[in-house]
Amino acid sequence: EPNYYNSLLPSDAVALLSFKSTADLDNKLLYSLTERYDYCQWRGVKCAQGRVVRLVLSGVGLRGYFSSSTLSRLDQLRVLSLENNSLFGPVPDLSPLVNLKSLFLSRNQFSGAFPPSILSLHRLMILSLSRNNFSGLIPSGINALDRLTSLNLEFNRFNGTLPSMNQSFLTSFNVSGNNLTGVIPVTPTLSRFDASSFRSNPGLCGEIINRACASRSPFFGSSTNKTTSTNKTTSSEAPLGQSAQAQNGGAVVMSPVVTKKKGKESGLVLGFTAGLASLIVLGLCLVVFSLVIKKRNDDGVYEPNPKGDTSSSQQQHQSQIQTPRTTRTVPVTNSDSASQKREKEVQLQATEQLQSRIPNSGSLVFCGESRSQGMYTLEQLMRASAELLGRGSVGITYKAVLDNQLIVTVKRLDATKTAVTSEEAFENHMEIVGGLRHLNLVPIRAYFQSNGERLIIYDYHPNGSLFNLIHGSRSSRAKPLHWTSCLKIAEDVAQGLYYIHQTSSALVHGNLKSTNILLGQDFEACLTDYCLSVLTDSSSASPDDPDSSSYKAPEIRKSSRRPTSKCDVYSFGVLIFELLTGKNASRHPFMAPHDMLDWVRAMRDEEEGTEDNRLGMMTETACLCRVTSPEQRPTMRQVIKMIQEIKESVMAEENDPFR
Numbered sequence: 001e002p003n004y005y006n007s008l009l010p011s012d013a014v015a016l017l018s019f020k021s022t023a024d025l026d027n028k029l030l031y032s033l034t035e036r037y038d039y040c041q042w043r044g045v046k047c048a049q050g051r052v053v054r055l056v057l058s059g060v061g062l063r064g065y066f067s068s069s070t071l072s073r074l075d076q077l078r079v080l081s082l083e084n085n086s087l088f089g090p091v092p093d094l095s096p097l098v099n100l101k102s103l104f105l106s107r108n109q110f111s112g113a114f115p116p117s118i119l120s121l122h123r124l125m126i127l128s129l130s131r132n133n134f135s136g137l138i139p140s141g142i143n144a145l146d147r148l149t150s151l152n153l154e155f156n157r158f159n160g161t162l163p164s165m166n167q168s169f170l171t172s173f174n175v176s177g178n179n180l181t182g183v184i185p186v187t188p189t190l191s192r193f194d195a196s197s198f199r200s201n202p203g204l205c206g207e208i209i210n211r212a213c214a215s216r217s218p219f220f221g222s223s224t225n226k227t228t229s230t231n232k233t234t235s236s237e238a239p240l241g242q243s244a245q246a247q248n249g250g251a252v253v254m255s256p257v258v259t260k261k262k263g264k265e266s267g268l269v270l271g272f273t274a275g276l277a278s279l280i281v282l283g284l285c286l287v288v289f290s291l292v293i294k295k296r297n298d299d300g301v302y303e304p305n306p307k308g309d310t311s312s313s314q315q316q317h318q319s320q321i322q323t324p325r326t327t328r329t330v331p332v333t334n335s336d337s338a339s340q341k342r343e344k345e346v347q348l349q350a351t352e353q354l355q356s357r358i359p360n361s362g363s364l365v366f367c368g369e370s371r372s373q374g375m376y377t378l379e380q381l382m383r384a385s386a387e388l389l390g391r392g393s394v395g396i397t398y399k400a401v402l403d404n405q406l407i408v409t410v411k412r413l414d415a416t417k418t419a420v421t422s423e424e425a426f427e428n429h430m431e432i433v434g435g436l437r438h439l440n441l442v443p444i445r446a447y448f449q450s451n452g453e454r455l456i457i458y459d460y461h462p463n464g465s466l467f468n469l470i471h472g473s474r475s476s477r478a479k480p481l482h483w484t485s486c487l488k489i490a491e492d493v494a495q496g497l498y499y500i501h502q503t504s505s506a507l508v509h510g511n512l513k514s515t516n517i518l519l520g521q522d523f524e525a526c527l528t529d530y531c532l533s534v535l536t537d538s539s540s541a542s543p544d545d546p547d548s549s550s551y552k553a554p555e556i557r558k559s560s561r562r563p564t565s566k567c568d569v570y571s572f573g574v575l576i577f578e579l580l581t582g583k584n585a586s587r588h589p590f591m592a593p594h595d596m597l598d599w600v601r602a603m604r605d606e607e608e609g610t611e612d613n614r615l616g617m618m619t620e621t622a623c624l625c626r627v628t629s630p631e632q633r634p635t636m637r638q639v640i641k642m643i644q645e646i647k648e649s650v651m652a653e654e655n656d657p658f659r
């Protein structure tokens with residue numbers, strides 16, 4: 001009876017144990033309770049009057065995610081440090097930690113937006129989120145933390161402009177190595193810091209770092225080159241429609257500021273950097289924005305759900321609907337922060353789009369269960385704020401936030417690469433592929449084609465890709481995943497592939513790799529980008545990225561042959577090695593199975609011993625999938641059987657009382 005059990009334990013002990021249950025998958029913390037106040041002696045814990053006031057778990061080897069309603073119950077906590085571990089996923093609501101003064105979360109793999117609940121921790125003096133995968137804007141609400149003395153946000157993926165920080169006591173500040181753009185506000189607080197606090201943000205400019213902004217266009221010329229020369233990608237937002245229109249030869253020409261993808265980091269974004277924002281906003285915003293509001297009111301296009309439809313498929317998207325940001329419709333005032341202005345700038349551009357009307361010679365075709373009720377229109381999609389996630393082999397992928405706050409992923413196929421596929425063939429293919437539904441596939445919600453422009457719309461997956469999970473932001477120091485996670489992910493992927501193969505012998509994934517495996521709500525692995533390679537010109541050059549190319553089966557690597565299901569099996573073998581070792585595909589050797597096992601063990605830093613049996617079985621499966629001759633590779637059905645046998649043998653070992 002969990003309630004009875006919990007009521008016997010002091011609540012702080014319950015909080016610590018429940019935190020450990022998801023954040024310490026490798027069982028590094030030996031927390032056990034025999035005496036009532038034992039937990040005050042646990043590693044990293046310091047109590048005052050029986051309540052936890054400090055929890056310092058820096059570099060103790062935590063791996064897992066930080067669940068909600070765990071540590072947030074430690075309402076007497078003054079110091080929380082989880083630095084230098086392998087925690088991933090978003091940071092949960094910390095608002096109950098009203099006494100928190102120092103929060104150290106740096107050097108993990110946390111992702112998602114800047115945790116909004118932190119903004120309510122009014123006593124906070126030290127905040128360190130550096131070296132994670134946080135993305136999105138640095139909220140202007142950060143000024144509410146007026147006691148901050150130290151703020152470290154370096155080496156994340158924050159984008160947008162820097163808010164006008166005005167904390168009087170701030171003496172340590174670093175936002176280096178993000179994707180921030182625009183002018184650094186010259187406030188007394190920010191003026192205290194020199195360029196080293198802002199470096200490696202190619203889009204930042206202004207007096208403080210002695211870099212001019214005004215003459216640089218974010219869309220043309222030198223800034224592009226500057227950006228592409230860095231490993232990091234930059235990010236801003238722009239209406240998706242602009243790029244589509246540019247391709248169609250429309251009036252608005254905006255070449256996306258895009259870097260060639262490197263290190264698989266989420267990419268550059270179209271559109272708006274605050275350099276442009278400050279120019280246009282200052283000059284035009286007041287006048288034009290009032291027109292925007294008028295226009296919006298006139299035609300009602302900003303209604304959250306224009307069709308008034310609350311269909312089941314709309315509900316299925318609920319998890320991806322963000323809380324509406326009220327700033328979106330408020331006119332600019334002098335007191336608005338830079339980020340609000342920037343957001344409005346995005347809207348402004350969207351409205352220009354609306355006024356110039358994109359050529360509307362086609363409409364979105366919804367797939368599967370969404371077919372009967374279109375949840376949004378092409379126009380709404382074109383007005384969305386878009387962020388570039390990356391450039392892939394068949395096109396460019398965007399995250400798009402619609403007016404109604406629905407977030408989708410839009411893949412814009414490269415017209416030159418898919419030109420070989422006729423409109424009819426594309427439609428027929430998408431009718432089949434768009435109907436695929438499986439727990440381990442990212443569903444295709446809709447597609448579009450007109451005048452060579454082709455879009456495919458998927459659900460957005462905020463937990464990122466398997467590539468990010470394995471390699472994090474620190475590829476050089478990445479640790480391989482825990483054994484059980486490897487097995488679970490391998491099984492999920494195998495199930496997804498098997499589902500595709502058994503649907504039709506003509507269907508294959510064709511592009512399996514760790515960037516094309518996304519993590520779902522429960523961290524289940526979901527395949528994306530499936531069945532698209534068939535639409536492209538198979539004679540086009542093979543990918544120049546050595547990792548992508550290592551995933552390709554040898555028989556198709558340097559030929560124009562189409563991938564077969566056996567090519568997927570080969571890629572699956574490569575994936576298992578990447579999972580087990582944390583090493584990128586291009587760094588996997590080819591050796592006999594027993595030598596491969598030695599290599600896997602060495603990469604995992606594991607001694608010969610307990611895990612050998614399971615590692616051995618898994619390595620053998622991977623080797624079988626990766627044999628050169630396609631005929632000798634197993635089918636995905638056989639692979640699933642192998643994985644199930646491994647699971648059974650693991651369970652048998654775990655139930656053995658003598659082990």
Ligand SMILES: Nc1ncnc2c1ncn2[C@@H]1O[C@H](COP(=O)(O)OP(=O)(O)OP(=O)(O)O)[C@@H](O)[C@H]1O
Pocket residue numbers: 264265266389390391392393394395396397409442458459460461462464465511515516517518528529548
């Ligand atoms: N539905 C989605 N939700 C969240 N992120 C996504 C989604 N689809 C793709 N991504 C991410 O966007 C990035 C770009 O994807 P894209 O498919 O364009 O490139 P790729 O996977 O690296 O290459 P390829 O086109 O060869 O598959 C990848 O990092 C991918 O993980």
